Amino acid sequence: MASKVASILIPILLSALLLHTTQAHNITAILDGFPDYALYNSYLSKTKVCDEINAHETVTCLVLSDAAMSSLVTAAKQSLAGIKNALRLLSLLDYFDPPKLHDLPSGTTLTTTLYQTTGNAAGNLGFVNITNLRGGKVGFAAAAPGSKFDASYVKSVREMPFNLSIIEISDAVIFPGLFDATASTANITALLEKAGCKTFASLIASSGVLKIYQTQMDKGLTLFAPNDDAFQAPGAPDLSSLSSADLVTLLQYHALPQYTPKSSLSAESGPIQTLASSAAGKYEISVAGNGDDVSLDTGVGKSRVASTVLDDTPNTIMTVDSLLLPVELFGGAPTPAPAPGPAALVPVPAPAALAPAPATKKHRLHHSPPAPPMEAPAEAPAKTAADKADVKAAAAVAGPMGLLAAISSSLVFVNLLM
Numbered sequence: 060m061a062s063k064v065a066s067i068l069i070p071i072l073l074s075a076l077l078l079h080t081t082q083a084h085n086i087t088a089i090l091d092g093f094p095d096y097a098l099y100n101s102y103l104s105k106t107k108v109c110d111e112i113n114a115h116e117t118v119t120c121l122v123l124s125d126a127a128m129s130s131l132v133t134a135a136k137q138s139l140a141g142i143k144n145a146l147r148l149l150s151l152l153d154y155f156d157p158p159k160l161h162d163l164p165s166g167t168t169l170t171t172t173l174y175q176t177t178g179n180a181a182g183n184l185g186f187v188n189i190t191n192l193r194g195g196k197v198g199f200a201a202a203a204p205g206s207k208f209d210a211s212y213v214k215s216v217r218e219m220p221f222n223l224s225i226i227e228i229s230d231a232v233i234f235p236g237l238f239d240a241t242a243s244t245a246n247i248t249a250l251l252e253k254a255g256c257k258t259f260a261s262l263i264a265s266s267g268v269l270k271i272y273q274t275q276m277d278k279g280l281t282l283f284a285p286n287d288d289a290f291q292a293p294g295a296p297d298l299s300s301l302s303s304a305d306l307v308t309l310l311q312y313h314a315l316p317q318y319t320p321k322s323s324l325s326a327e328s329g330p331i332q333t334l335a336s337s338a339a340g341k342y343e344i345s346v347a348g349n350g351d352d353v354s355l356d357t358g359v360g361k362s363r364v365a366s367t368v369l370d371d372t373p374n375t376i377m378t379v380d381s382l383l384l385p386v387e388l389f390g391g392a393p394t395p396a397p398a399p400g401p402a403a404l405v406p407v408p409a410p411a412a413l414a415p416a417p418a419t420k421k422h423r424l425h426h427s428p429p430a431p432p433m434e435a436p437a438e439a440p441a442k443t444a445a446d447k448a449d450v451k452a453a454a455a456v457a458g459p460m461g462l463l464a465a466i467s468s469s470l471v472f473v474n475l476l477m
């Protein structure tokens with residue numbers, strides 16, 4: 060019944076597709092016509108498994124209702140890498156329509172999947188066992204011996220013989236280890252060092268921001284790593300003049316809390332939030348795309364995206380030609396130097412310290428000294444106990460930051476007196 064309704068509704072969409080694309084199929088566009096599978100479809104896009112499906116001429120997609128998909132997401136503990144594995148296991152590299160499914164030779168068959176072809180699968184773990192069960196039921200299970208047939212055929216959603224078949228099944232096909240076998244093992248610092256981003260690698264390690272990146276890796280992380288030349292370029296800021304809180308914010312600004320590989324960057328419309336975005340400031344980046352040429356615009360300056368170092372859903376790392384300088388820290392008109400000497404020697408009067416001081420918060424850009432900037436933050440005199448105490452709180456609230464800087468300056472001043 061339902062499949063008959065579907066077959067009446069779909070040809071319109073389909074003929075439009077066939078007329079306007081040279082691609083065999085676009086699974087995302089086809090599933091857009093079926094709101095029942097909206098959650099499944101959204102994860103096909105987030106994990107980019109849709110591109111793998113589209114690249115195969117012969118595929119059977121086992122799709123899940125929103126309820127079954129929610130259970131899958133929960134079982135995977137929201138891990139995109141785990142969900143990606145599950146979606147690949149539901150993508151059979153053979154054409155199965157209802158008659159074929161209900162009348163398997165000898166009542167059972169093993170079929171390969173996208174998961175098997177990725178090379179992640181040990182042995183035949185990436186195969187799916189389809190078996191004709193009693194009462195005309197068709198069961199789906201992982202190929203591992205003893206797997207239960209928890210998933211069964213519900214209905215045919217779409218048939219495009221003999222290229223693409225879309226079948227709804229009741230549940231995901233799962234085996235022990237499907238989700239946790241692939242927690243990202245990418246070693247960010249090692250990858251960055253190899254890609255000519257040693258300064259950046261050392262900065263994220265010494266500042267502790269590496270841990271923030273790693274925590275984000277299960278949910279999706281896009282990292283823009285400036286190469287070593289970027290730190291020496293004329294106009295690069297003197298990082299040793301940043302407080303450790305500002306340095307943390309600057310490094311967080313170089314990452315997005317989502318998976319956006321280079322090919323998807325130019326499709327972004329409008330400013331994108333970064334890991335630094337918070338109530339304290341927008342800290343956004345705009346993308347200016349021109350074919351393969353993608354640039355990031357911070358509002359202070361532009362930086363070209365050079366090469367992709369890692370593209371492993373849900374994580375991607377790209378190198379950029381310049382440091383990304385947020386307006387919140389480096390923007391606006393060049394600020395007049397308030398005091399020529401080290402700030403620590405000038406005691407700040409109490410009322411001024413409490414007043415919001417956005418102008419003095421901005422850092423001036425100047426030619427960076429040839430000394431390796433990565434060592435500077437650790438030796439900077441501003442790194443007092445008070446400064447160290449709550450780097451995160453300082454990064455989260457703009458107002459108290461001026462205050463914090465004032466406190467640390469005063470502390471240094473007191474120290475000097477004693």
Ligand SMILES: *[C@@H]1O[C@H](CO)[C@@H](O)[C@H](O)[C@H]1NC(C)=O
Nearest residue numbers: 082083084116117220221222
């Ligand atoms: C279906 O797949 C065959 C190859 O198996 C290919 O030649 C044909 O173009 C495909 N048809 C459609 C409509 O994509």
Ligand SMILES: *[C@@H]1O[C@H](CO)[C@@H](O)[C@H](O)[C@H]1NC(C)=O
Nearest residue numbers: 080082085086087088089091
């Ligand atoms: C597939 O269709 C979606 C719309 O559902 C569209 O956003 C996407 O660009 C299409 N992909 C290709 C490769 O044409």
Ligand SMILES: *[C@@H]1O[C@H](CO)[C@@H](O)[C@H](O)[C@H]1NC(C)=O
Nearest residue numbers: 167168169188190204205206
């Ligand atoms: C599928 O699983 C069932 C139950 O474990 C098993 O009897 C059958 O041989 C399997 N099918 C194939 C083709 O391996």
Ligand SMILES: *[C@@H]1O[C@H](CO)[C@@H](O)[C@H](O)[C@H]1NC(C)=O
Nearest residue numbers: 246247248249250251252260
């Ligand atoms: C990652 O690589 C760095 C070298 O860049 C190494 O020092 C570190 O031990 C590695 N971490 C892990 C967990 O392997």
